[in-house]
Amino acid sequence: MEWVESIGDSIELAKEQALDRLGVHEDDAEFDVLSDVKTGLFGRVKEPARVRARVRPKTPRAKESRGRRDRGNRRGRQGQGNRNGNNNRNQDSGKRQQDRPQNGRSKKAKSDRQTASQQAEWKAQPPQKPRKKAETVNQDQEMMPLPQQADIAEDFVRGLAERFGTTVDFHRENIGSDEIRITVSGDQLGRMVGHRGMTAGAIDDLIRTVLQRRAGSARNGRVRVDVGGVIARRNEALVRFAREQALEVQDSGAPRSLEPMNAADRKIVHDAVDGTAGVQTISEGDDPRRYVVIVPSE
Numbered sequence: 001m002e003w004v005e006s007i008g009d010s011i012e013l014a015k016e017q018a019l020d021r022l023g024v025h026e027d028d029a030e031f032d033v034l035s036d037v038k039t040g041l042f043g044r045v046k047e048p049a050r051v052r053a054r055v056r057p058k059t060p061r062a063k064e065s066r067g068r069r070d071r072g073n074r075r076g077r078q079g080q081g082n083r084n085g086n087n088n089r090n091q092d093s094g095k096r097q098q099d100r101p102q103n104g105r106s107k108k109a110k111s112d113r114q115t116a117s118q119q120a121e122w123k124a125q126p127p128q129k130p131r132k133k134a135e136t137v138n139q140d141q142e143m144m145p146l147p148q149q150a151d152i153a154e155d156f157v158r159g160l161a162e163r164f165g166t167t168v169d170f171h172r173e174n175i176g177s178d179e180i181r182i183t184v185s186g187d188q189l190g191r192m193v194g195h196r197g198m199t200a201g202a203i204d205d206l207i208r209t210v211l212q213r214r215a216g217s218a219r220n221g222r223v224r225v226d227v228g229g230v231i232a233r234r235n236e237a238l239v240r241f242a243r244e245q246a247l248e249v250q251d252s253g254a255p256r257s258l259e260p261m262n263a264a265d266r267k268i269v270h271d272a273v274d275g276t277a278g279v280q281t282i283s284e285g286d287d288p289r290r291y292v293v294i295v296p297s298e
Contacts, residue, residue, distance in 0.1 A: 003032070007048040007288060009262070010037055010205050012063040016212075018053035032055045048288045144215040149223045150180045152214055155209045157184055157225055160203070164191050178221040181228055191227045200227035235268055246294050250278045255295040260285065267291050 004021050004161040008014035015031055022029055031053045053252055086155055119245035154170050161168040161184075175181050184192075193200045207225045242258075249256050258269065269292045272283045280297045283290055 003052045003054045005034070005050065005052045007050050009048055010202060011049045011051060013205055013209065014049045014051040015053065016209055018051060019180065022053060024055055028056050144219040144254055146180050146221040149211050149215065149219060150182060152211060153182060153223050153225055156207065156210050157203065161186065161192065179224065181224045181226055184225060184227045189228045193230055195205070196236065197230035200230040203227055205229070235298050238265060238268050239272040241267040243276065246273045246276045248277045249294045249296060250276065251294050255293055258292045258294070260289045260291045266290070
């Protein structure tokens with residue numbers, strides 16, 4: 001089985017994507033981590049994690065052992081023939097020379113008959129149409145509502161907080177019609193937030209994996225979990241940064257490219273700069289290296 005490469009905002013997400021492409025369980029695959037996540041400004045993912053995976057090969061029975069066994073048996077028979085004397089060897093050699101032409105002709109005739117029979121069978125069979133792949137998604141499957149997804153996310157975070165030795169409270173906020181943000185508050189959340197919010201970001205990514213396993217494709221919208229308000233504070237800092245860059249482009253008249261961002265962060269930048277006189281934003285590049293460029297407006 002050939003290796004497949006995948007990327008993600010974490011090693012676990014990259015592995016999940018690889019498993020989806022291979023269509024196997026994690027126990028039936030083997031992984032090779034090519035690179036870990038690298039973060040940039042405000043803790044954004046600068047370079048995603050990159051892994052490669054393949055279906056774990058099953059070790060077949062070695063064919064060489066049978067070949068070695070056959071060669072050993074032939075050597076043993078040859079040695080026994082040598083011990084029986086030169087006369088027996090000469091007699092066997094003469095017999096093989098007499099039988100060889102007849103056996104060769106009979107084998108060739110038998111092979112020709114089999115080939116002709118197979119060709120006749122193939123011509124008699126009608127051409128078969130290629131089979132369609134079975135659909136993996138049930139089109140009639142009911143979509144899981146966003147509030148139900150939020151319930152699953154809260155239950156998971158509540159159990160996770162117990163492992164961290166703390167209790168938490170939740171506040172839900174509807175962001176548009178297709179997103180629910182759950183703000184997690186409580187005492188002693190430092191370990192769940194982590195250095196520069198890295199653990200909080202990992203929990204948010206983990207929630208996406210949990211919902212994918214519970215609902216699969218039967219869900220739409222998005223549920224984000226903001227532990228300790230890290231996401232809100234980070235978004236506010238990103239808005240301030242984008243507006244500062246827009247003012248500098250406005251004064252200098254020279255375009256300015258920002259570092260690569262994910263789609264959610266790019267939207268924040270577009271919304272923050274929108275309405276600023278004399279500038280506009282465009283996106284360039286391909287994911288995961290897609291970035292925003294602030295340019296003077298015409």
